[in-house]
Amino acid sequence: MVNDWPPYPPLDETELEKAVRLEEENVAKRISDEIDRAIEHDRQEMRKKRHQTKILLLGQAESGKSTLLKNFQLQFAPKAFHAEAEGWRAVIQLNLVRSINVILSLLSKANSNPASPSPPPRFSKPKDDLRWLKVRLAPLRQVEVILNRLLGVNPDETDDADLVLDSGRLSEVAIRSNCGWQTLMRTERSSPSSRFLSDLDDARRILEACRDDIVSMCEDAVVRRILHEQGVVLLNEPGFFFDQAERIASMTYEPTPEDILRARLRTVGVEEHRLVMETLTASMEKGREWVFYDVGGARGQRATWASYFEDVNAVMFLCPLSGFDQVLSEDRAVNRLIDTMKLWKVISSSKLLQNATFVLFLNKSDILRKKLDSGVLFRDHIEQYKDQPNDFDSVTTYIKKVLLAIHKDNTPKKRDVHVHITCATDTNMMSIVLNSIHDVILMNALETTSLIS
Ligand SMILES: Nc1nc2c(ncn2[C@@H]2O[C@H](COP(=O)(O)OP(=O)(O)OP(=O)(O)O)[C@@H](O)[C@H]2O)c(=O)[nH]1
Numbered sequence: 001m002v003n004d005w006p007p008y009p010p011l012d013e014t015e016l017e018k019a020v021r022l023e024e025e026n027v028a029k030r031i032s033d034e035i036d037r038a039i040e041h042d043r044q045e046m047r048k049k050r051h052q053t054k055i056l057l058l059g060q061a062e063s064g065k066s067t068l069l070k071n072f073q074l075q076f077a078p079k080a081f082h083a084e085a086e087g088w089r090a091v092i093q094l095n096l097v098r099s100i101n102v103i104l105s106l107l108s109k110a111n112s113n114p115a116s117p118s119p120p121p122r123f124s125k126p127k128d129d130l131r132w133l134k135v136r137l138a139p140l141r142q143v144e145v146i147l148n149r150l151l152g153v154n155p156d157e158t159d160d161a162d163l164v165l166d167s168g169r170l171s172e173v174a175i176r177s178n179c180g181w182q183t184l185m186r187t188e189r190s191s192p193s194s195r196f197l198s199d200l201d202d203a204r205r206i207l208e209a210c211r212d213d214i215v216s217m218c219e220d221a222v223v224r225r226i227l228h229e230q231g232v233v234l235l236n237e238p239g240f241f242f243d244q245a246e247r248i249a250s251m252t253y254e255p256t257p258e259d260i261l262r263a264r265l266r267t268v269g270v271e272e273h274r275l276v277m278e279t280l281t282a283s284m285e286k287g288r289e290w291v292f293y294d295v296g297g298a299r300g301q302r303a304t305w306a307s308y309f310e311d312v313n314a315v316m317f318l319c320p321l322s323g324f325d326q327v328l329s330e331d332r333a334v335n336r337l338i339d340t341m342k343l344w345k346v347i348s349s350s351k352l353l354q355n356a357t358f359v360l361f362l363n364k365s366d367i368l369r370k371k372l373d374s375g376v377l378f379r380d381h382i383e384q385y386k387d388q389p390n391d392f393d394s395v396t397t398y399i400k401k402v403l404l405a406i407h408k409d410n411t412p413k414k415r416d417v418h419v420h421i422t423c424a425t426d427t428n429m430m431s432i433v434l435n436s437i438h439d440v441i442l443m444n445a446l447e448t449t450s451l452i453s
């Protein structure tokens, strides 16, 4: 028997009954259309998801999340990466200028401090005096103001350059990444009427005019001694380019991929980055889009993370190995490595993330190596380590073991964790690592989507 819809009207139907029937049929049709639309929408969403890999980058502030994302771009979307180089040039120059301004403030404080040892004879001549250097480099304050403005940085949001020393670390040289700087740079540069280019040019001319003095300052033994006495190790500072100052201060400076990876730009909130793979290897991956969620890692920002936990294919968690002798900027009572372990426990135990692939990056391995080689004792900061050897392999093995045990004890569902010891600023090393995890993540994503489709 065939069920026709709508059913044939009764033969003896009155006008009133007909009107009621038609109205009911209209309502039924509207509901039916809405259901069809919802089904189609769900189908489209499902199709999109099937071609999307969703990745969360997690870890405390400065652990290297955004740097890892840059590596993904460089590896799999090099055209997009290089297209952004111009914007990074201004960020890197601002990183450099801000570092110098911070150090000049630090030097004048050290200079005016009667307790600090008097400078060697070289500085007794007025020309070589640190104060003289400060005068010669004073225009860099102006360069910082211009670059801040052009990049859309609100100076109130950056650290005060006069608050230079913070428990052996210089106050952070960073600008916020969510101020729309890339868009701003692109739009302004393409607008012929804007003063943007001439301001940028002015900033770069001043920077170049100061170049010799910048290099002298960076290489000066007395400056280095004062910084050393204050416990500042420049090589460990994010966003410091002292070893490259001469090149970066030049008018013709072009950032290299390594410079871009070393640039420091603090992430605020959660940023979504869509990466369309340019370098396709497997045919099954054609048209696939990787969506990265790069979060701000400071404690005050973590509350927003959970709303991004649904449907995640992979979690990339960064543990900065070098943080064992550092405290959090946002809470000086908390050791960075201990904070990372607590955070890892929370992430490991999340039910929403139970189907995600977990990749653990033991990052900043280069800085850990330097610290241990220079005699910093791991056990002085992590009591539980007791008298185990203070070498790189023993320390990394210990940290890895602790993190894997935390994961095993807390994960709602048994799974393997893919662990990599990395230096996220080393492009060669990262290229090998990313190619190996790329396949793992993709296979897992495909498996998951075939389960839900
Ligand atoms: N030496 C060294 N520096 C690194 C490494 N990984 C990242 N960095 C640097 O550390 C700084 C901080 O890295 P980011 O990627 O901005 O850190 P983040 O985790 O995104 O930090 P937030 O955005 O504040 O949460 C940058 O200047 C990087 O260049 C590493 O393995 N070795």
Ligand SMILES: [Mg+2]
Pocket (backbone or CB within 6 Å): 065, 066, 067, 265, 266, 267, 294, 295, 296
């Ligand atoms: Mg970041």
